[in-house]
Amino acid sequence: MVEVSTPVRWALRLAAVAYVFFLVAWPVALVVRQTFSNGLDNLIEAFQDPHVVNALELTLMVAFWAVVINTLFGVTISILLVRYEFPGKRLLSALIDVPLSVSPVVVGLALLLVYNGRDGWFGPTLEANGLQVIFDTPGMIMATCFVALPLVIREVVPTLTEVGDDQEQAARSLGANARQTFWRITLPSIKWAVIYGVVLSLARSLGEFGAVKIVSGNVTGRTQTATLMVEAKYQNFQQGTAYATSFLLILVSIACLVVVAVLRPKHP
Template sequence: MVEVSTPLRWTLRLLALGYVFLLVAWPVSLVVKHTFSNGLGILSDALTDSQVVGALQLTLMVAGWAVVINTIFGVGISLLLVRYEFPGKRVLSALIDVPLSVSPVVVGLALLLVYNGRDGWFGPAIEETGRRIIFDSPGMIMATCFVALPLVIREVVPVLHEIGDDQEQAARSLGAGPPQTFWRITLPSIKWAVVYGVVLSLARSLGEFGAVKIVSGNITGRTQTATLVVEAKYQNFQQDTAYATSFLLIFVSIACLIVVAFLRPKQQAD
């Protein structure tokens, strides 16, 4: 380990704290300041605004489905990448990181080209069944799933590598089937990685803007999520409502992180 002098160590700490303050803490604190500039009035007005309430409900529904889907497939793909060897494994691992490098707007456009009801590849056939993907909640859930896909996987894969498969092999040698091995051995070993992945996926899903805006059509009262309401309210000179809605999104995300941070040491101590 490289020894670092005390002045240099403090300088690096100050630089890191200054970077986080200017990039995260200061902007977020300004949103909170504007939200409560007149007490609780701005926040209460936002919570009684039908447009905001509807957007928050839609956001929670879309984010909830996206988190459930990404958790199920994320854990499954993680097990596939770590426990099995197959052709194309490296390609699959690389593709998982695509959502982190591709603009969400591009994702939304790609989904539009594939599932658009007029000239998409599958859109006309789907609409013949009376269902709609684009400009409806299924397309919004798909877009949100895409942008949050890697978060569960990148939390679970390192833990699976770390714990190895000795206990799983021992369980199988004693007659345990795959479901029993997963629920009794694998899942308890990776539960905190899954929890952190779920929290990160939820925070990412709640704050998604670009991809959802493309596939939703931003229809007020129908396909307008909370982030789209923030944009609409701010552009319509209703900044107070925009600040309050932003604060609610920030509050939910930070609350999830705080709850997990407090619960994990308690569980480990037990």
């Protein structure tokens, strides 16, 4: 291990703190400052605007279902990747990282081409059976699920690998079935990884913009989420409401992180 002198260590620490400050802390602080530049007027105005309230409710609903879906499939895929060997395993692992490398706008366009009701691959058939995907809630949930998919998996897979399967094998040897083994052995050992994945997935889902804008149609009062509302209000010279809506989104994400940090048990 290479020894680093004290001045170099302090210089590296200062550089890291400055990087985080100018990239994250300062911009977020400016949003908070602008939100409360007129006291609580901006927040009151935002909550009195029915379109803003509708956008916040829609955002929470889409994020909730996206997190639920990604958690269920994320844990399942994680167990599949760690505990089993099958053809195409490496390909599946690589595909999971696609949402991290592909622009959300491209994701939205791809969903539009597949599920568009006029000339999409599946859209006309689905709409003929009473299910509209594009320009409606299902498409928004699908787009949000796609962009947040890797977050749960990439938290759970390393933990599953680290804990191994010795306890699971012991439980099975004592007569436990798959369901009992999962609920009593596997899930307790990965619960904090799942919780962190859920928090990251929630934060990502709340802030999604590009993919949702493509598939939602951005219809005010119907398919306009909070992030789309921020853009609309800012462009319409209603910056106070835009800052207030942004602050509410930031507040939810930070609150989730704080709750997890407080509840997580402290190891000696």
